[in-house]
Amino acid sequence: xxxxxxxxxxxxxxxxxxxxxxxxxxxxxxxxxxxxxxxxxxxxxxxxxxxxxxxxxxxxxxxxxxxxxxxxxxxxxxxxxxxxxxxxxxxxxxxxxxxxxxxxxxxxxxxxxxxxxxxxxxxxxxxxxxxxxxxxxxxxxxxxxxxxxxxxxxxxxxxxxxxxxxxxxxxxxxxxxxxxxxxxxxxxxxxxxxxxxxxxxxxxxxxxxxxxxxxxxxxxxxxxxxxxxxxxxxxxxxxxxxxxxxxxxxxxxxxxxxxxxxxxxxxxxxxx
Numbered sequence: 001x002x003x004x005x006x007x008x009x010x011x012x013x014x015x016x017x018x019x020x021x022x023x024x025x026x027x028x029x030x031x032x033x034x035x036x037x038x039x040x041x042x043x044x045x046x047x048x049x050x051x052x053x054x055x056x057x058x059x060x061x062x063x064x065x066x067x068x069x070x071x072x073x074x075x076x077x078x079x080x081x082x083x084x085x086x087x088x089x090x091x092x093x094x095x096x097x098x099x100x101x102x103x104x105x106x107x108x109x110x111x112x113x114x115x116x117x118x119x120x121x122x123x124x125x126x127x128x129x130x131x132x133x134x135x136x137x138x139x140x141x142x143x144x145x146x147x148x149x150x151x152x153x154x155x156x157x158x159x160x161x162x163x164x165x166x167x168x169x170x171x172x173x174x175x176x177x178x179x180x181x182x183x184x185x186x187x188x189x190x191x192x193x194x195x196x197x198x199x200x201x202x203x204x205x206x207x208x209x210x211x212x213x214x215x216x217x218x219x220x221x222x223x224x225x226x227x228x229x230x231x232x233x234x235x236x237x238x239x240x241x242x243x244x245x246x247x248x249x250x251x252x253x254x255x256x257x258x259x260x261x262x263x264x265x266x267x268x269x270x271x272x
Contacts, residue, residue: 010045011045012212013046016220016233020261049073053075055141056075056079059081070089073189075146078187102172116159118153120149120150121143123143175219176218189223190226212230213229229268230249233253234256
């Protein structure tokens with residue numbers, strides 16, 4: 001890595017994956033490997049940190065494919081994975097809630113409500129593959145959750161309100177991704193990102209840096225609001241009206257992922 005004084009600015013990019021960096025339909029990532037190589041060669045310093053609902057197994061494997069080595073924020077903020085090398089290699093997450101705590105809470109719900117939830121850990125790998133479009137290996141990795149519970153609802157609106165009422169005054173909440181609901185601890189994507197940034201500053205991260213965030217779904221809202229610059233990646237498969245209305249200064253891509261991510265990157269890089 002080049003000395004910081006040789007760089008004109010330092011940027012931390014927190015990015016969602018499915019529907020943002022990866023195609024919502026087939027999980028393709030286009031020219032991402034070359035884009036990341038170009039960022040490493042840029043006069044500025046760019047640190048790309050996936051911030052996703054995916055599991056550690058999924059994200060670490062994806063990082064190997066495209067040339068990232070962490071850190072990663074997985075399961076909607078449920079866990080922060082340290083980098084293999086560099087500044088964030090010595091980070092240790094002491095704040096992660098366990099999936100067993102969440103399942104215990106889930107099983108305390110009234111029977112009628114509990115039965116309306118169909119959770120990943122109750123599904124076969126084949127069923128998860130059918131719902132997500134993933135292959136069997138990736139579906140098995142998606143099922144292997146350590147810090148969140150993913151579920152689908154039968155009658156969404158009525159039951160969802162009841163669940164949210166049950167979660168009041170607890171340390172848990174529901175967030176909505178591009179396809180599924182997620183029951184997580186109070187630490188969401190934004191809080192995990194803030195924790196990682198503060199840790200980096202304490203360990204010598206240059207204080208003059210920008211935070212950029214890329215997302216496409218409701219569970220990205222807090223992360224996008226945190227950033228100095230943000231981009232909403234076009235995704236016709238999810239409702240983006242709330243994101244757009246609450247983030248008036250965010251760039252809205254014209255293209256879908258993965259091309260929309262690159263489009264947004266170039267726009268943010270050229271903006272003052």
